[in-house]
Amino acid sequence: MxxxxxxxxxxxxxxxxxxxxxxxxxxxxxxxxxxxxxxxxxxxxxxxxxxxxxxxxxxxxxxxxxxxxxxxxxxxxxxxxxxxxxxxWTKVLAHRTQILYAPDIALVSAEMELRPGSTVLESGTGSGSLTHALARCVAPTGKVWTFEFNETRVKAAEEEFRANGIDEVTTVTHRDIERDGFPEELASTADAVFLDLPGPQKCVASVARSLRPNGVLCTFSPCIEQVHKTIVEMKKHGFADIKTVELLGRHYDVEGRCLQTDLSAPLSKETKGGWRKDQKRPRDGATEDSASTLTETVVAHPQQRLQSHTAYLTFARLIPAPENWTETLAERAKTSESGNEEVLKRAAEFLAKRRGTKKRYRPQSDAPKQPSKHVISNPDDYSD
The missing domain is CATH 3.10.330.20 (Vcp-like ATPase; Chain A, domain 2)
Known part of the structure; x- marks a missing residue:
């Protein structure tokens, strides 16, 4: 490179x-x-x-x-x-839409198996946060085709890509992928496709035409209902190895604190601030007893305010159909239909035979049941 x-x-x-x-x-x-x-x-x-x-x-x-x-x-x-x-750039760019951040971008780039020379299709472009990372992954011989339905955002992205020097490997196009799908000239050319759309399930058929065999599709969906609809369409169009991931970062504060070890000792002026991280050291004149009740230790606790759910990332791989797969499916359908007729015929014969057999029942006696001889009738009659 x-x-x-x-x-x-x-x-x-x-x-x-x-x-x-x-x-x-x-x-x-x-x-x-x-x-x-x-x-x-x-x-x-x-x-x-x-x-x-x-x-x-x-x-x-x-x-x-x-x-x-x-x-x-x-x-x-x-x-x-x-x-x-x-x-x-993800930290300083102008937000035109909600963007992907470094943790999600890292997982997307790894799971889509991007490398120099790969071809990636992206929709939609948005603020271009992910597009810059994709361009770095596929440069210098690869290509990123990114599509955005908002024309104003397309013009802003074109200017940014040109100014940031990634326009040689990145092309942004004004196109509604949910309505029109990916262009026909890109059929069977993509190694990976990324969808950040309200209705990714509408584009799965177009993605299947655009991906090469063994290509990877990734969708970014905030709601689990979108994930379910998309997975249903994925299975219809030959995708397998489907998995959904949610990244939840948990940040910790690690610091040294002075903690009181002897809880029976009275709280002196030095020990009252034992839980404060800005606790001052005791003066030289502090009593030896009060100092002995304090111990320095390392405290770690998760931050109370942190970024939790961003979206669900769903990955799937396009599995190539075996040779003569269409004919095989047709033959299986015929076999299944003939087999179903045979099963229905045997079931009808079984039901007819069962209806002709009278079911016998044992007469129930009206006499009260006698208690078992092995049960103690009066436990008070026995002792240890």
């Missing part, structure tokens, strides 16, 4: 003389302000990036290596300037 400067498609490894990539004018830069704060900037001489950390003129970034820590011109703070990747 060739090394493309200023885009999201990278070589592995880069040439020895180009290991330290330098920022140039018109390059896309991801400015990282903190762990959960990042902004995309297109470097243009004369412009300035302004944030709560200070002012950062674009001219000062030209010639600086990606990943460098940059101080503000007014000395207020600093940021890191990072090279764009599909993962970072």
């Amino acid at each position: 060739s090394h493309v400067r200023g885009t999201m498609l990278y070589a592995s490894p880069a040439p020895e003389t180009d290991r330290e990539r330098l920022i140039r004018e018109n390059d896309l830069v991801v400015v990282v302000e903190g762990f959960n704060a990042a902004v995309a900037q297109r470097i243009r001489i004369g412009e300035t990036f302004v944030s709560r950390h200070g002012r950062f003129p674009h001219a000062a970034l030209v010639g600086v290596a990606f990943g460098t820590k940059i101080r503000a011109s007014d000395g207020r703070g600093f940021v890191h300037v990072c090279a764009p990747t599909p993962e970072l």
Whole structure:
């Protein structure tokens, strides 16, 4: 894969003389302000990036290596300037629709078995979060055909793909896949298909025509009812190895805390804050008894606020039909019909024979049942 400067498609490894990539004018830069704060900037001489950390003129970034820590011109703070990747782009892109995030994107790319040279069909394009990751997987010789029914989003995606340097391997088209299906010229050309649509079950027949044998279909559906309808259609059109996955991330806070071990000891000024993570160390004059009731330990607990359900990912593989499979199915249908007639005939004969046989019943006696001799009638008559 060739090394493309200023885009999201990278070589592995880069040439020895180009290991330290330098920022140039018109390059896309991801400015990282903190762990959960990042902004995309297109470097243009004369412009300035302004944030709560200070002012950062674009001219000062030209010639600086990606990943460098940059101080503000007014000395207020600093940021890191990072090279764009599909993962970072997912964090900073403009949301035109709901997007896929890194955990779902990673599983989709792995399960669809993408590699350089693969051909992928995607519908719909949306904000282009997944499209950038697909382009990196199939570049430089593969192709991503992505379709979107909203014309405004198509134009915005075209501009972004061109600016981010993935337009050579990505083509976005204005088309309603639910209504019109995938184009006929793409029949039997795709290695994988991804559907992010309200009604993916409407497109399964078109997907089956577009996939190569052993190709993989993936659908992204928020509701389990959509999953059920889609699986029914998958089984009708020759898909097998069907599975549905839901990714639920669980984040943990791990920190050191001072905990009181002797619960019988009175709560002193030092022990009252034992459960606070910002607990201060006791003063030098603290009593030895109070210090002995505290112990330092590591506490881990899941975060109370976290992102849970996003959608259900359903994967299926198109199994090629065996040779002369149509004729085999027709023959089986004839055999089944003749077999059913024979079974119905035998059942009718059995019922006729059974109706001619009188069922005998034993007469029931009206006499009361006698108690068993092995049961104790009066337990009080016996003792240990």
